[in-house]
Amino acid sequence: MEHTWRWFGPADPIRLDEIRQTGATGIVTALHELPNDQVWSVEAIRERQAMIEAAGLTWSVVESVPVHEAIKLGLPQRDELIATYCQTLRNLAACGIDTVCYNFMPVLDWTRTDLTWALSDGALALRFDQTAFAAFDLYLLARPGAEAEYSDAEKAAAREHLDHLDAAGRDKLVNTLIAGLPGAEEHYTLEQFRGVLAEYAEIDADRLREHLGDFLAAVVPVAEEVGIRMAIHPDDPPRPLLGLPRVVSTAEDARWILDVVPSPANGLTLCTGSYGVSADIDLVAMAGRFGPKIYFAHLRSTQRESPDPRSFHEAPHLDGDVDMVGVVRELVAEERRREREGGPRLPLRPDHGHHILDDQHRDTAPGYPLYGRLKGLAELRGVELAVRSLMA
Incomplete structure (x- = not known):
C-alpha cells in the first residue's frame, strides 16, 4: 500500500523534508488557504505540487475539497457552488491528482472535547x-x-x-x-x-441524505469523466450531535452512498477511528465487504470508555477497539486483487497520533504530531509486512 502523511501546507510546522524521513512517500493535503466557494486554479495546484515534488514526495490524495454548507443545506446557490467544485476536480485531474477525500458533516468536522x-x-x-x-x-x-x-x-x-x-x-x-x-x-x-445551527433547524437526516444524493449526482459524473476517485469520509463521531443529522455513520450509510450514484468514481475513505467508535460496526467485515470501493484508508484506533461508551479517546494505533491486524489483512487482500485484476493504488495514512517525546514541545496541530504519527506509521508498516509475509 502507498504510505502517506497529512500535511497542512507551508504553514505546517512539520516540514516536508522531515516527512520524507518518516517512510511516507505520498502527501495528503489541500489548498486550505482558499475559501470554500473558490475554484482551485491549475496554477495554484501546480505551485503546491511542485513544492511537494521538490522534497522528493508525491501529492497523492487531496484532503479535502470542502463541501460548502449551502450545498448541505440545499440553498439556491448550491448549483453554482457545485459547478465551482466540479471545476476544481477538473483542474486537479489536469495536474495528475486523482483521489479526493471529502466529508458531508454539517457545520463541524471531527469533534473532540479535549485535545x-x-x-x-x-x-x-x-x-x-x-x-x-x-x-x-x-x-x-x-x-x-x-x-x-x-x-x-x-x-x-x-x-x-x-x-x-x-x-x-x-x-x-x-x-x-x-x-x-x-x-x-x-x-x-x-x-x-x-x-449556523439555526440554519439546520429544518434539516433532518432524510433531507441531508437527499442533499448528499443531489451533490453526488452532479459531481460523480464529472469525477468519472476526468479520472478522479471520490472517497467520502465518515462522520466523527458517527452519530448525530447538537441536533445536527449525520448520514455517513454506518455500513448501511456507506452502501446507500455507493448505490445512489453507481460509478467507479464514487468510493469510500475507510477511517477506522471514526467507524470504530461504534460498537455496532464490524470493521474487518466492512473492509472486506467494501474493499473494491475503498480508495483511501485512515488507520487509527479509538478506545470506548466505561461506564459511558459514547466517551472515547484515541488509542495507540495497534490497541483500542479496532482489530488493526484484521483490517490491514483485508486491505492487503484487496490490493492483491487489484494487482491481479487491475485497479487503483490504495493509499493509507496514520491518523491522530499521540503527542509524545518532543511533540509535547513542538508547535504542531492537535492530533497531527511528528513523532506520534511516525510511531503509528512504523507500526502500520510492520503489520502490513507481517500480513504480506503470512499471505505469501
Whole structure:
C-alpha cells in the first residue's frame, strides 16, 4: 500500500523534508488557504505540487475539497457552488491528482472535547467526553431543545462537570468544540455557532441524505469523466450531535452512498477511528465487504470508555477497539486483487497520533504530531509486512 502523511501546507510546522524521513512517500493535503466557494486554479495546484515534488514526495490524495454548507443545506446557490467544485476536480485531474477525500458533516468536522488528554504513559491524546459535551450543549451553548435529548442523570452530571470548571476551563471547552480543528475550514464564535445551527433547524437526516444524493449526482459524473476517485469520509463521531443529522455513520450509510450514484468514481475513505467508535460496526467485515470501493484508508484506533461508551479517546494505533491486524489483512487482500485484476493504488495514512517525546514541545496541530504519527506509521508498516509475509 502507498504510505502517506497529512500535511497542512507551508504553514505546517512539520516540514516536508522531515516527512520524507518518516517512510511516507505520498502527501495528503489541500489548498486550505482558499475559501470554500473558490475554484482551485491549475496554477495554484501546480505551485503546491511542485513544492511537494521538490522534497522528493508525491501529492497523492487531496484532503479535502470542502463541501460548502449551502450545498448541505440545499440553498439556491448550491448549483453554482457545485459547478465551482466540479471545476476544481477538473483542474486537479489536469495536474495528475486523482483521489479526493471529502466529508458531508454539517457545520463541524471531527469533534473532540479535549485535545491534550494525558494517558498513563504521559502521552497526550484526543478525547471525546460525553459529559463534557453535554455540559457544553446544555449550559454553554444552551441549544434550544437540547434538554429533551438528555436524561435527568445526564443533565445532573453535566451541571456538576461545568461547576468544576473555572472561566478558563469553560473557554477552553468552547474553543475546543467550535473554534476550528485541523482540516476544518470554518471557525466560529459561540454566537455565530448558534446562528449556523439555526440554519439546520429544518434539516433532518432524510433531507441531508437527499442533499448528499443531489451533490453526488452532479459531481460523480464529472469525477468519472476526468479520472478522479471520490472517497467520502465518515462522520466523527458517527452519530448525530447538537441536533445536527449525520448520514455517513454506518455500513448501511456507506452502501446507500455507493448505490445512489453507481460509478467507479464514487468510493469510500475507510477511517477506522471514526467507524470504530461504534460498537455496532464490524470493521474487518466492512473492509472486506467494501474493499473494491475503498480508495483511501485512515488507520487509527479509538478506545470506548466505561461506564459511558459514547466517551472515547484515541488509542495507540495497534490497541483500542479496532482489530488493526484484521483490517490491514483485508486491505492487503484487496490490493492483491487489484494487482491481479487491475485497479487503483490504495493509499493509507496514520491518523491522530499521540503527542509524545518532543511533540509535547513542538508547535504542531492537535492530533497531527511528528513523532506520534511516525510511531503509528512504523507500526502500520510492520503489520502490513507481517500480513504480506503470512499471505505469501
